[in-house]
Structures are given as C-alpha cells and as structure tokens.
Amino acid sequence: MxxxxxxxxxxxxxxxxxxxxxxxxxxxxxxxxxxxQPWRLFTSSSLNEALPASPVSASATPTDQAPTPTAPTPTSSATATSVPSTPVILSSGTFQSQEHETTGTAQLVQLADGSHLLRLENLASSDGPDVKVWLSSLEAGGDWFKYRSGRYVDLGAIKATHGNHNYAIPAGTDLAGLTAVVLWCDRFSVAFGSAPLT
Structure with missing residues (x-):
C-alpha cells in the first residue's frame, strides 16, 4: 500500500x-x-505620398550628383532670400543593402516655407519590428554596428516597406554633418539599408 x-x-x-x-x-x-515577429518576413506594405508642394524636375537634380539649387527670380528687393519658391533637393543618394535587401533613393529636400524633409523614393525594403528612419553622421554602408556611436536624428518609424514617403525634419535640426540615411531596426540594432546624402 x-x-x-x-x-x-x-x-x-x-x-x-x-x-x-x-x-x-x-x-x-x-x-x-x-x-x-517572424511573420514580418512575409509581410510588406506600400505608401505613395506626394511632396507637399510642386516637386523639382527630376532631370534637373539627378540622384547621383549634387543638385544645383533653384535660384529664385527676383522681382523686388524683398525677394532676395535664401528660401526657394519651390522644393529643392539639397542632397541625395541611392540605397545600398545591409542586413536586408534595400533599394530606392533618399533625398534631403528644402520646401518653399524653409522647412526640410527627407523623401524616400521608389523604396523597396523588408518589414521588421521597430524599424526607424535615421539621419546619421556616419558613412553609409559597411558595418552597421557603428551607427549608434555617431550623431543621428530619429525621424520616426518607417511608414511602409515600399513606395514614396516624406519624413518631416524637426525645425532647428543641425543638418551639417548628417551625411547618410539609415533604415534602422532599433530593437535589434541592425541596419536594413543606408544611403549617402551627397
């Protein structure tokens, strides 16, 4: 028992x-x-946003060269200003793949009101958890672990994996020395892709 x-x-x-x-x-x-979030390996999204105002002709600002800013046409002494009357692409570059295949272009744009935005065009990348869009002071490409050690401006979560998106740059941001755009997975400290701004 x-x-x-x-x-x-x-x-x-x-x-x-x-x-x-x-x-x-x-x-x-x-x-x-x-x-x-392993299901994100099989998901994607698309968004196509227009610039807030009439865009500059693409032929006037090729993505592989530094564009010549549009000169305002003075009609009086009051128009002598550094703010363009239409959006101007200040710098741009082509995405290169890092941890995930990424293609498209990034453009730093000055709008007619003097504000700045980052525009991603023809973007194609992968979905992932907590992916952010960064402006970085470090060179695009190479070892992605470096990006945390440089100066960066977080423009927020990526809006979609594909398409054309605008990201407002906060007023007062010092753009000097910010030479690259990085699609950064903040959760795992991995760069999906990056583009130089030249």
Whole structure:
C-alpha cells in the first residue's frame, strides 16, 4: 500500500513538473514571437505620398550628383532670400543593402516655407519590428554596428516597406554633418539599408 501511495505521489509530481515545463515553453514561444515577429518576413506594405508642394524636375537634380539649387527670380528687393519658391533637393543618394535587401533613393529636400524633409523614393525594403528612419553622421554602408556611436536624428518609424514617403525634419535640426540615411531596426540594432546624402 505504501509503495502504491509513493507511486501516486511520484506520478502527481511528474504531472506538475510537466505542466510547469509546458507552461514555461509556451511562454518562451509567445515571448519569442512577440520579440522577433517572424511573420514580418512575409509581410510588406506600400505608401505613395506626394511632396507637399510642386516637386523639382527630376532631370534637373539627378540622384547621383549634387543638385544645383533653384535660384529664385527676383522681382523686388524683398525677394532676395535664401528660401526657394519651390522644393529643392539639397542632397541625395541611392540605397545600398545591409542586413536586408534595400533599394530606392533618399533625398534631403528644402520646401518653399524653409522647412526640410527627407523623401524616400521608389523604396523597396523588408518589414521588421521597430524599424526607424535615421539621419546619421556616419558613412553609409559597411558595418552597421557603428551607427549608434555617431550623431543621428530619429525621424520616426518607417511608414511602409515600399513606395514614396516624406519624413518631416524637426525645425532647428543641425543638418551639417548628417551625411547618410539609415533604415534602422532599433530593437535589434541592425541596419536594413543606408544611403549617402551627397
């Protein structure tokens, strides 16, 4: 009789241990899924935004050269200003792949009101958790671990994996020395792709 009781206690203990182990395993799977979001390997999104005002002709500002800013036509002494009357591409560059295949162009644009925005055109990249758009002081390409050690401006979460997007640059941002655009996965400190601004 004692041996039967010991067997029942042992069986009960194993059942409790198995239940705890099963619960721990399920918790790990749920936590891993929430953290890594593996389904994003198979998802994408698209967004096509126009510039807030009439865009500068693409032929006037090729993406592989520094554009010549549009000179305002003075009609009086009051028009002598450095603010263009139409959007002007100040610098641009082509995306190169890093951790994920990424294509398209990035453009630093000055709007007619003097504000600045970053425009991503014909972007094609991968989905991922917590992907941000950064302006960085470090060179595009190469080892992505470097980007945290440089100066950067976080323009917020990427709006879509594909298309044409505008990202407002906060007023007062010192743009000097910000020479690259980085699609940065903040959760895992990985660069999906980057583009020089030249």
């Amino acid at each position: 004692n041996s039967m009781n010991r067997f029942r206690r042992l069986l009960r203990a194993h059942r409790i241990l198995a239940a705890v182990a099963g619960l721990a395993l399920v918790s790990l799977v749920v936590l891993g899924a929430a953290l890594f």
